[in-house]
Structure formats: C-alpha cells, structure tokens
C-alpha cells in the first residue's frame with residue numbers, strides 16, 4: 001500500500017501546481033525496480049510515476065537522481081522524464097516524475113537513440129567527475145573531480161569498490177595484485193578525451209522505449225570518458241548495430257574503442273559483485289586477465 005503521508009504530500013503538490021480540483025483516481029504498484037518501490041499514480045491531472053524508499057536507508061538517493069535527470073534533460077538531446085517533486089513524507093523519501101508510457105519501438109529507434117546519446121556526450125565540463133556525489137543502483141559513487149580520466153577511473157571508480165568487495169570477503173587476494181598491475185598500465189591504454197556527460201548506468205533496463213524514442217531513466221551521471229556509456233550497453237549483449245553506427249556518424253570514436261569495453265566494464269562488474277555476490281567474480285577475473 002502507498003503510505004498515506006506520501007499520497008497526501010503528492011495530492012497537496014498536484015493541487016497547487018496542476019489542478020486545484022485534483023481527484024486521485026488510484027495507484028498501481030509497479031515495483032519492478034531493483035532498489036525502490038514504484039507506483040503509477042492516476043489522477044484527474046494525468047498519470048505520474050512515483051519512486052519511494054526509506055528516507056534513512058540511502059540518504060540523498062532521490063536528490064541525486066533528480067539532479068541527474070534534470071542535468072540530462074537540460075541538454076535537450078535524449079528524452080528524460082520531467083521531475084516534478086522530490087521530498088520526504090514521514091520516514092519515506094520519494095521522487096515524483098512524468099509517467100512515460102512504454103510503446104513499441106518505431107523504425108529508426110536505435111539510430112535515433114545512438115545519435116541522441118552522441119549529442120548528449122558533446123556536453124562537457126571542466127573536469128572528470130561531478131559537483132556532487134550520487135549512487136549507481138544502491139551503491140554510493142564519489143565523483144570528486146580530477147583533471148585526468150585515468151586517476152578518476154582508478155581512484156573514484158575501481159579502487160573504492162575493490163576495497164569494499166575485498167573487505168566483504170568477495171574477492172580472492174590475488175585479484176588485488178592484478179588490479180595494481182592494471183592501474184599501472186591504464187594511463188598507457190586509454191585515448192585522451194574531453195570529459196563527457198554520461199548517463200553512467202546505461203544498461204538495457206535504464207531506458208524506456210516510448211514509441212520512436214528512447215527515454216533515459218535511473219541515471220548515475222558524471223563527466224567521464226564517453227566510451228564508458230557505450231561499454232555499459234554491451235555488458236549484457238549489446239544494443240542493435242544501428243545504435244553504434246549512428247553514434248559514430250554523429251561523434252566518431254577511436255577505431256579500436258571496442259578493445260576497451262571490458263576495461264570500462266570492470267566497474268559495473270564490481271558493482272554486480274557488491275550487489276549480487278561471488279557469481280560475478282569469474283567474469284570480473286576473465287576481463288581483468290585481458291588487460292594485465
């Protein structure tokens with residue numbers, strides 16, 4: 001059941017911002033996310049999407065998510081749901097946004113998605129990182145800015161998760177030595193790039209196919225090496241080839257970018273080790289071997 005305090009806060013907000021005679025027509029639990037409870041809220045002013053969690057469980061989660069959604073939306077490139085309200089009610093934190101109906105892909109869906117992502121990646125910043133911390137899934141991400149990508153990727157992405165996974169007894173000792181070896185090699189194997197605004201968690205579950213358009217959800221944004229977003233699309237098989245072709249037409253990549261997919265995906269694999277346990281360790285080790 002949706003907490004009455006949340007419903008009241010949402011009703012008050014919608015009455016003020018949308019319709020003074022607002023009628024709440026019902027809510028439907030669509031709690032299919034990995035981290036949060038989710039609801040489709042039906043009202044006389046339209047449908048809304050609501051994500052809730054315990055306010056103390058993952059502090060700042062929805063604040064970071066709403067900032068991420070807004071930053072992506074402000075680029076005017078790919079579609080992103082409009083954030084309406086992010087607040088707490090009693091012990092609950094919640095995020096209210098535009099409801100995006102899933103509709104069949106139109107022709108050219110993946111080409112449009114690839115082109116839009118390339119345009120989004122043209123948005124740059126003074127450093128690699130971000131002006132605030134956020135989360136990837138339920139794992140906190142530090143985004144302390146760095147002038148170079150290699151130290152950012154090593155110190156803000158791989159090393160903290162490696163430590164957490166090791167402290168949780170999820171990784172064998174020899175993995176640390178291998179990562180040390182990799183850290184020494186990284187600066188020599190990555191091409192120089194401007195910081196690019198990344199979605200940060202661009203797997204198949206984090207966009208909605210809404211007619212002809214891809215709508216980005218659940219971001220873990222920061223300014224990083226743009227190959228990272230493309231690599232993430234390949235973590236579980238990859239998107240349609242049109243996606244990559246259109247991306248490259250719009251914003252060309254290094255010829256050998258695919259050689260680094262496994263390198264960038266060490267980070268989401270470490271995230272998977274932390275979230276789902278040792279079953280992801282063999283895949284992590286296999287990727288690691290390729291770069292050591």
Ligand code: ADP
Pocket residue numbers: 030032033034035036037038049081097098099100101205206208217218
């Ligand atoms: P979590 O953070 O818990 O993983 P997500 O943001 O990924 O949750 O959302 C879970 C699911 O809810 C998505 O896979 C998608 O199907 C649906 N969803 C997310 N945002 C919206 C939205 N704005 N409108 C409609 N459905 C949405």
